[in-house]
Amino acid sequence: MPAGFQCFNASGVLTFEALDYIGRVLGRIAIVGANGPGSIVDAGLLAGTPFGIFFLTSVSTGLNTYKTVTITINGSTLSWTFVDGSTAGNSPDGFIIYGLK
Template sequence: MPQGLQVWDAAGNLTLQVSDRLARILGIVQTGAVDGSIAHAGFLTGTPFFIQRATQTGGAMPAKIGIDGTTLSWSYSTGAPVKLNTMIVYGVF
């Protein structure tokens, strides 16, 4: 008989079990509307991911965001008339 954590909702549907992959947020960075990067050793502890969200309206968010090894970097298009400060939430699952 299998053992481990299993969670069901009120309708009896299995919603979570030990074999599921769960996200772990490592941090949040504000771009300051300029190209940049940060390093975080936590990226090596799982499969990295990021989510971006503009903190204002009326401009361009970073055109390129990527994670390479322990470094998260972002850059804006050179032709963007107004660059938006963008919040990037990053983590691993």
Template sequence: MPAGLQAWDAAGNLTVDLTTRLSRLVGIRYIGAGESGSVTVDASLGEPWAIPVPRSYPTGCCHKITISGGTISFAPNTTSPGLQTDADLYYGVR
């Protein structure tokens, strides 16, 4: 009999068990409209990910995000300079 965490959907299909790779939120960082910079995560914990969430809807334009190793870099999105807005950067590992 298996032991540990297991979860099934309404149809009875196993959706999560001990071998499932789940995401972990490491932090949230405020980013100003024209700000560039970076945050570092421990890449030994898993593959880094990041999601910028604009603070101005519906016209806000998010920053450009790049990930290299454990460094998540952000810079203003130059394709829509007039729509730059503050954002919250959610980041973690999976």
């Protein structure tokens, strides 16, 4: 007999099964663009396959002039830098959620 795990919503639609990924969030970092690039060290990043996602909250001037955020994870260190967009731009404010896949 096959075995497994599946979850369905009230309409009977499959929403989760055993082969789906569930990530584990390790932390949240507030990013103030005016402060420039930065990094944090979290030993938890060594326990699996790490990820980091940037969420934009504001830009100090028009949305047409901004810099994007690049996240790099090397061992237990998560770093972020700002990459110029199409114009000189401003560094955005936001936050990074990071964890393990």
